[in-house]
Amino acid sequence: MTTDASEVQEPSIAEQEWQGLISQTPAPVREIVAGVIDQHAVDCVQRFYEVLLNNADAAPFLSNEIVDTRLRAALGRWLAELFSHDAPDASILVQTQQKIGAAHARIQIPIHVVMHGARLLKRKLRVFIQALGLDGPQYSAAIAYAEDMIDIAIEVMSLAFVQGTRKEVEVNEAFRLMSLGKDISLERETQRAALLEWGQSFLLDICYGGDSANTLSDSAFGLWLRHKGSVLFQGASEIDVVSKAVEHVDNVLVPKLVSERPAPPQAIKALQGALEEIHYMMDQLFKTAEAVENGRDPLTKTLSRRFLPTILGREVSLSLRRHIPFSILMVDIDHFKSVNDKLGHVVGDSVLRYVAKILVAQCRMSDFIFRYGGEEFLVLLTETQEEQAIQIAERIRTAIEQNTALTVNEIDIRVTASFGIATFAGHPDYRHLIEDADRALYLAKAAGRNRWHVSKGRHVHSDGLAE
Structure with missing residues (x-):
């Protein structure tokens, strides 16, 4: 199978520069820096956190125990990948930094905090390289390689951060204007x-x-x-x-x-x-409110998934600042594919509207309901602890199961749904919370559907009795 030359993506400027730096740096010099990382990565990570935890702008993002544990390990892996013994692959390095920059944008961690952290790492590496007693040319080459590698990484991260932040601002504004147009x-x-x-x-x-x-x-x-x-x-x-x-x-x-x-x-x-x-x-x-954009799912009238990052990101920030809880429910309509296959998409659409109507009726005005996927909804429950979220999930589950108002072509359609429940635990990246709810939903479906499961691994039947 041949590939059209027009389909081959040209390396980015950062990737070209990175590849040039790696290839032009002698292998012994790269090996020296890799050895320093092997020996002193833990010290670098420790110093990084000691200083940034005393930074008022950085502390809110680093002080949570879950974040602390995960980010320490992640920073160690990042250093090992950046300064690997084998010549690192520039394209993979670019992809990694882009993911990190996008995550920073979702978390809304200030870019100057990342720059401060990079400066701390470079300073620490200089100290360790100086301690090796290298001759002049080798010392200069090792310092230049270490600092240039970190600088390029931060440049790629920063570009991804700016792009992510710009997109977030645009979506924020679109959501605000859409919301103003909501009846x-x-x-x-x-x-x-x-x-x-x-x-x-x-x-x-x-x-x-x-x-x-x-x-x-x-x-x-x-x-x-x-x-x-x-x-x-x-x-x-x-x-x-x-x-x-x-x-x-x-x-x-x-x-x-x-x-x-x-x-x-x-x-x-x-x-x-x-x-x-x-x-x-x-x-x-x-x-003064004007309707300038329609941001709702046209079938269910729930919020478009497009606005999920805006709302979840804001609730995460609010929770971290004010120490107030919130939870999410991942709701999946049971056996929805068979409804479409046996009764047709028109009936399937009626089921979706039916479930959305119940979600709206069972939730508060301060909560947010999103059409997350084909037959999935995500419900954001503001200022809601885990136990309250469980009660709400059970109330919605019962309402869906017991309501007999859905009749299509004189056929009574019985509908049930499965729920994954996750309560915000402090990680500033909202994707972790969604992943927790997704895993809980998977367990609820695997256990027989028409029930809910909490992300902490505690399984509960639909009748509320824990296994």
Whole structure:
């Protein structure tokens, strides 16, 4: 089989430069540096983390125990691959650095932190090479080779980082604009009602001697504002005013009303005034909203997978900053292929819409529901611990199994679904969380379907009894 010359991809500039550096560096010099890595890689990694853990910008990405363990091992492998005894393959090195740079973009680790880390490694390698007592030419060649190899690696990483970040920004903006176009009148009325409901419930508790501990930020409106409203209206000055007004209600007005009985009329009036201000500012935000892009799955009306990195990345960042949990459910419709094969794709589409409708009904307004694949959905449950996620998964599973409302061509279609559950454990790359949920889903399906499985390896039947 021959290959058309036009299909052969030309090596990148970085790959050509890297190949040139490797081929022009004498084998004994490469062997010297490889030997230094063999002997001192652990010391290099240790120094790298000692310094960066004291860096305020780097510490949030490195301090988690899971990340710490994985990244230490990964950095050691990276050094060994970069400075292997055999001449490394430049094309493989480029691919590796591109993957690392893309991961840095997903994690949103600042690029200057990576540059700082590279500088630390080069300094440490200089010390170890100096200790070998090489003659002048050999010493210079070894130092130049070590530093140039790291510099090219960082250049390739940085390019991939910039490309990934640019794509992320574009998707973020597209999601924001799409969200603004999502049945904006319904969204406005829903949040208006949620705000009004909290105000009435709180004041009734106060006036009739109740002990309300429910803050506005913990209400349905508060959850929506924190996880969706702040994204939908990102950059609008009104959203900052709303957020500060909510903080004022929770930190000043609510404590005053709870602690003083009977509640002072002026305090009640102040609370009503604050809620009216929030209501007014939200109206202004919704009035300026414009639908400019459709980012929903046309069949199920759930979010497009395109926006998954944006939302998951933001929830990871929010969780790391505020130490609040979140979980994801991977939902797979059981035996969906046989439905398509036996009853046709029209019936299959009806099943997909049916499951999506149940997901929407069983989840909160602050949660996110994505069409992940052909018959798969991914549900992001904001501010949800593992035990809560299990309860929600079981509730959805039961609703899908027991609901008999799906009838197509006078045929009752019985539908079940399997679930993989994963709770955020601190790794800043959201792909690890998706992989955990995927593995859990695989185990649920392997165990007989119509059940859920938690990513920690704990298997539970659909009736909730652990094996």
